[in-house]
Amino acid sequence: MSDPGDLRAFLAEAWQHLRRGVADAKSPARYPVFATVSPDGTPEARTVALRRADPQAGVLEVHTDTRTPKVTALRATPVAALHVWLPRARLQIRVTAQVEILTGDAVSDSWNQIPPASRVSYGTEPLPGQPIDSVHAYDKPPNRDRFAVLRCHVSAIDLVHLYTVHRRAGYARADGWAGQWRAP
Amino acid sequence: MSDPGDLRAFLAEAWQHLRRGVADAKSPARYPVFATVSPDGTPEARTVALRRADPQAGVLEVHTDTRTPKVTALRATPVAALHVWLPRARLQIRVTAQVEILTGDAVSDSWNQIPPASRVSYGTEPLPGQPIDSVHAYDKPPNRDRFAVLRCHVSAIDLVHLYTVHRRAGYARADGWAGQWRAP
Numbered sequence: 001m002s003d004p005g006d007l008r009a010f011l012a013e014a015w016q017h018l019r020r021g022v023a024d025a026k027s028p029a030r031y032p033v034f035a036t037v038s039p040d041g042t043p044e045a046r047t048v049a050l051r052r053a054d055p056q057a058g059v060l061e062v063h064t065d066t067r068t069p070k071v072t073a074l075r076a077t078p079v080a081a082l083h084v085w086l087p088r089a090r091l092q093i094r095v096t097a098q099v100e101i102l103t104g105d106a107v108s109d110s111w112n113q114i115p116p117a118s119r120v121s122y123g124t125e126p127l128p129g130q131p132i133d134s135v136h137a138y139d140k141p142p143n144r145d146r147f148a149v150l151r152c153h154v155s156a157i158d159l160v161h162l163y164t165v166h167r168r169a170g171y172a173r174a175d176g177w178a179g180q181w182r183a184p
Numbered sequence: 185m186s187d188p189g190d191l192r193a194f195l196a197e198a199w200q201h202l203r204r205g206v207a208d209a210k211s212p213a214r215y216p217v218f219a220t221v222s223p224d225g226t227p228e229a230r231t232v233a234l235r236r237a238d239p240q241a242g243v244l245e246v247h248t249d250t251r252t253p254k255v256t257a258l259r260a261t262p263v264a265a266l267h268v269w270l271p272r273a274r275l276q277i278r279v280t281a282q283v284e285i286l287t288g289d290a291v292s293d294s295w296n297q298i299p300p301a302s303r304v305s306y307g308t309e310p311l312p313g314q315p316i317d318s319v320h321a322y323d324k325p326p327n328r329d330r331f332a333v334l335r336c337h338v339s340a341i342d343l344v345h346l347y348t349v350h351r352r353a354g355y356a357r358a359d360g361w362a363g364q365w366r367a368p
Contacts, residue, residue, distance in 0.1 A: 004319060005318065005319045031269070033217040033219075033229055033267050033269075035217075035219035035227040035228070035229040035265065035267075036227050037221050037225060037226075037227050041221060041225075041261060041263075042221075042263050042265070042280065043219040043220050043221050043227055043228075043261075043263060043264060043265040044219070044227075044265050044278075044280075045217055045219040045229060045265040045266075045267040045278065046267065046276070046278060047267070047269055047276055077225060077227075079225075079226050079227060080227060081219065081226070081227040081228050081229040082229075083217050083229040083230065083231070085215070085217075085231055092230070092231055094228075094229065094230060096226065096228075124367050124368065125367070126367045127367060128366075128367055128368065129342075129352075129354075129366050129367065130366060130367050131354075131364045131365065131366060132365045132366060132367050133365070134189065134365060135188060135189045135351050135353075135365050136349050136351075137365070138367040138368065158313075165320050167319050167320075168313075169319075170313075170315075180315045181315070181316045181317070181318060181319050181321070182312075182313050182314060182315060182316060183308050183309070183310045183311060183312055183313065183314050183316050183322040184308065184312065184322065
């Protein structure tokens with residue numbers, strides 16, 4: 001751990017964990033919980049896989065099928081909360097982000113980098129979440145037209161470090177990520 | 185694993201995990217992510233500790249400080265999404281619940297059962313999330329008046345089991361938890 005009173009270093013640690021999540025499928029930062037608000041105003045939360053983390057741009061990306069309820073939710077309220085808990089570091093990362101839904105030509109490069117065996121995550125029939133008659137009554141054909149990148153433009157980050165004495169800080173894009181200690 | 189085509193058994197497994205979360209602080213079900221909608225319509229998500237899981241009543245409980253943003257959120261929109269991921273079982277449990285905020289005499293029994301050393305989680309000064317001048321510029325006096333039980337009356341459960349062939353099912357209080365297979 002760097003100087004525990006260094007706000008910038010605290011934020012840099014969090015981004016390091018997020019970048020490791022992209023690079024290493026075994027990192028706990030690989031699978032954030034992604035919370036949205038459904039069109040009827042209900043909170044929703046599900047696991048996603050982190051595909052990009054860019055500290056300079058303040059951007060995180062996840063991939064999804066366009067026909068999932070989370071995309072329906074984001075079309076109504078284009079904001080997400082991402083949550084990561086890092087057990088060894090005892091660090092909770094909470095991100096608030098404005099989400100842009102990219103499809104079609106804008107995501108060709110991302111699609112081309114997905115191994116064919118993984119493309120079956122985009123195109124489930126019937127649609128994800130729909131009732132089916134028996135446990136395995138569905139197909140998973142890859143469908144490029146249903147592939148979307150959720151580009152999450154981070155607006156705020158809240159970090160809580162459960163240490164001998166807890167540390168908590170908040171950061172906002174609006175003030176250039178200067179950061180502010182918070183009561184935990 | 186029980187018969188993979190048995191809807192009732194699938195739900196029973198999920199409740200078993202939730203009950204273990206209450207009993208065993210090392211279980212991954214101990215620490216759900218708790219998502220709410222803030223008064224301005226933004227999704228929020230944070231870790232909570234599971235304190236009660238009652239399959240018969242369809243109730244989950246967590247404890248909180250009444251002055252946290254999640255209570256503010258719940259006063260405006262009394263609905264929460266709880267998310268648990270069980271790595272070994274490869275099971276995602278998603279719960280939607282109507283949340284009742286209990287305080288005062290109604291929570292005396294719960295308060296009395298909390299070890300004194302843990303009561304410091306209720307009463308942080310300044311209020312949790314408030315700006316502070318330096319990293320450790322806060323106190324954690326126990327404050328019974330700020331202790332609340334969030335009684336989560338489960339209305340729906342969605343389970344996803346990542347197995348050789350994935351399984352997903354949805355359950356609702358409205359139909360007596362009969363359950364329905366879903367496309368994953």
